[in-house]
Amino acid sequence: MSRHGADRGAPILALGRNLVVSIRDDLDDQAIVELQDRLTEEISRRRAEGVIIDVSRLDVVDTFAGRMIGALAKMSRILDARTVVVGVxxxxxxxxxxxxxxxxxxxxxxxxxxALEILAGSKSR
Amino acid sequence: MTEESNELSTLVAVLRADYDAILDEWLAAQSDEGVRRTELFSEREIRDQSRSVLSAIQDALTGNGEFRLESEDWEPVKDLLKTISQERVDRGGTIEESTRFILTLKQPMFEHLKRHFRSRIEDLLDEIWLSSRIIDQLGMYTMRVFLEERDAVIRRQQAEMMDLSTPVVQVWDGIVALPLIGTLDSERAQMVMENVLEAIVEREALIAIIDITGVPAVDTLVAQHLIKTAAAIRLMGAECVISGISPRIAQTIVHLGVDMPEVVTRGSLESALQYAFQTIGLTVRGK
Amino acid sequence: MRQIRITRFSTAISEIARNTVTHGGGGMMELAHEAFDGRRWLTATFTDSGAGIADIEQAMSDGFSTAKSLGLGLGGAKRLADAFEIESTPQGTTVKLACRLT
Incomplete structure (x- = not known):
């Protein structure tokens, strides 16, 4: 599997102890399974404290995509990373x-x- | 049938020969019937309108074949009548005036046909029947266009009113409020939702207060809409507070069996504001 | 057209397309402009030759708050489209969605 192939559909970015996943609109089912693999691996490898799932590029979110986002958030939480969905x-x-x-x-x-404010534990501005 | 001859055997020939006279008499007829509203249109405008309609009719009649309003020969005539009707709607004209504008063409038309066909009764009847059909259909077309245009105006106004009736105001950095007044039907509730969500993005709001003090009644549907709005607001990353819930509405909500989980409710706009300030970490101090 | 209407209809299409693929074993979608009920519509018709839906009523009945459990997304698609028709036999399923243009 090429590096390019692994990043297909959703680049994962590290910001300090947080990870940012940007979900693109051309994610197929295979890419989603890969993303779940990559994200959970990254979280445990980097001992991430927070995960931000950015969905601002999605024009259409059907029940399948909605469940996928929910599942990503749940997996991250089980790995003890606080998870925030942004950009709906x-x-x-x-x-x-x-x-x-x-x-x-x-x-x-x-x-x-x-989201970063929330993860930093200070909701106020 | 449409062959031309010196005898002026057809409607179009008569129209061509007596064009100026017919136009003048048509204008006079409009004036007699009270169609010429000089406060709506200047003499000049009316003359220009009538002239272009008459010319277009003449051109359409020159085309071959049976009269059919749907054929493309008549498109220019219909386009003209449409523009004129739309202008009349814009300037507050009535549907009668708009329709009579074209119907008054009958009298001069018949008059001139009579003059040229004096001795040929059968031809006269044929041509009168034809011109009558044409003018009647144009009249009905005008009526339809007028109504369509007025419907469009009404829809536009409804949309404007809808916007006016769902104003979103920024009360503080990070707090937007939407005071609702009047009945909430489905369409308006939808509009409320859209406006409030757009405002949250635009103003980067953390909290949206929907104040229903001015809403007379809350039924199951309205309550459902409010819950949906609150859910959508939360999905976007903000919080929804519903304020202005009267004792009666509180009772209704419970009696209806509507669950409002995760929706923060407050009795008054004041306490909603207090809650909002607290949430974003501000305190209100008395003087 | 307002953004929300575009998003709603696109989502309904996505929902049914996924059904056609996962439950109907693949099929066809036809987009068309149509006129009925005195209005103009954009329609999307999905046909598959899968095993069909045994109990349509039940398949449609994912209420406002329960869709997350299972649901074929049919009820959701129905709510998102302006008009919805479904016909299912053991030989296949046809779903038609319509979005009002005028």
Whole structure:
């Protein structure tokens, strides 16, 4: 498997003790399985304290993609990394709610800065 | 049938020969019937409108074959009538005026046909029947266009009112509020949701307060909408506070059996603000 | 068209397309402009020749808060589209979604 192939669909970036995953809109099922592998490995290898899942590039999130995001968050949490989903667009938020996917168990933040603030433990500005 | 001859055997020939007279008499008829609203359109405009319609009719009639309003020969006439109707709607004209504008063309048309076909009763009846069909159909077309245009105006106004009725205000850095007044139907509730979510992105808000003090009644549907809105706000990374819940609405919500989990509710806008300040780490001190 | 309407319809299409692939064993989608009920619509019709859905009513009945459990996404797609039709036999399933344009 080439390096390029491994990064397909979702680059993982390290920011201090936090990891940032940007999910692209061309993720197929295979790429998702790979992403779950890579993310969990990275978390344990770097002993990450926080994970930020950036979905701001997604125009469409159906129940499958919603479950995938929820699963990523759950896996990270089990590995003891606090997980925040950022960048849900207004239209995507409304559509997810209509689909009954409120992702109640996942922490959310408006953008990367906010998520970093949350992970740094200071919600105030 | 549409062959031209010196005898002026057709409607189009008559129209061509007596064009100026027909136009003048049409304008006079409009004036008599009260269609000419000089406060809406200047004499000049009315004259120009009438002239271009008449010319377009003449051109359309020159085309071959049976009269069919749907054929492309008549497109220019319809386009003109459409523009004129739209202008009338814009300037507050009525549907009667708009329709009568074209219907008043009958009288001069018939008059001139009569003059040229005096001795040929059968031809006269044929051509009168034809011009009657044409003008009637154009009249109905005008009526339809007028109504369509007015519907479009109403829809535009509804959209504007919808925007006005769901204003989002920034009350503090990181706090937006949306005071709702009046009944919440599904469409408006949808609009509320969209506006509040857009405002959260624009103002980078942490907290959105939806104040329903001015909402007279909350039924299951409205409560559902509020819950959905709160859920969508949370998905975006902000928090929703619903304020202005009257004792009666609190009772209704419980009686309806609507669950409002994870939705922060407050009785008044004031206490919602207090909660919001607290959440973003501000304290309010008395003087 | 407003962004939310585009997102809603795209999501409904995604939902049903996934169904067609995972439950119907693949199939076809046809996009079309149509006129009915005095309006213009964008329609997406999905056909597959899978085993069909035994109990459509049950498959549709993922309520507002329970969709996360299982659900074929049918109920969700129905809520997201302006019109929805489904027909299923043991020989295959056809789902038609429509988005109002006017």
């Amino acid at each position: 667009r207004p239209a995507v938020a409304m559509t997810l709610v209509e689909l009954g996917m409120t992702l109640g168990e996942v922490e959310t933040a408006l953008n990367l800065d906010r």
